Amino acid sequence: MTITVRRATAEELPEVATLFAGYLDFYQRPAPRETIVAFLRERLDRGEAIVLLARTASGEPAGFVNVYPTFSSLSMAPVWTLNDLFVAPAARRLGVGQALVRACADEARAAGAIGVQLQTAPDNTSAQALYRAEGFEPDTFSAYYLALPR
Numbered sequence: 001m002t003i004t005v006r007r008a009t010a011e012e013l014p015e016v017a018t019l020f021a022g023y024l025d026f027y028q029r030p031a032p033r034e035t036i037v038a039f040l041r042e043r044l045d046r047g048e049a050i051v052l053l054a055r056t057a058s059g060e061p062a063g064f065v066n067v068y069p070t071f072s073s074l075s076m077a078p079v080w081t082l083n084d085l086f087v088a089p090a091a092r093r094l095g096v097g098q099a100l101v102r103a104c105a106d107e108a109r110a111a112g113a114i115g116v117q118l119q120t121a122p123d124n125t126s127a128q129a130l131y132r133a134e135g136f137e138p139d140t141f142s143a144y145y146l147a148l149p150r
Helices: 010-026 033-045 096-110 125-133
Strands: 003-007 050-056 061-072 077-087
Touching (some): 010 050, 010 061, 010 077, 050 096, 061 096, 077 096
Antiparallel strands (some): 061 077
C-alpha cells in the first residue's frame, strides 16, 4: 500500500482531530472534539508542535504523529520529542506507523536535530517493536513525572 506523509495543514485539522480522538480513546482519555481541535490549532498556531499526517493512496487519513521540537542541554543541540503516534485501526499492519516514524526522523534530521526521543507504555509491545525496528534504543535515564494540581 502506498502511504504518503507530510505536515498537516490547518485545513486538515478536522481529519487530524478524528485520529487524535482515536488516540485519546486508546489511552482511555476521551475529550470533546472541539477541545481536541482547539488544542491542536493552538499548538500549530504557536509553532509549538509539528503534526505529520499519513494518508493512503486513496487519500484517506491513516495516522499521525505529534512532535514537539525541544533541546538537549547536555548536548547543546535540538532534539525532537515524538509525543504521540496513532494509526487508524483499519490502516494497521500496512506500514503506516513505519512511514510516520521515518518521516519524523527525516524531518528532524533536516531541521538539524541530533535525535528523536519518545516514551511508550510498558505494555505497548507493538509500538516498542516498531521503534526498535526503526533504530530506537531504550535510554539509560529513568523517567519521572510530577502531577501538578490544575
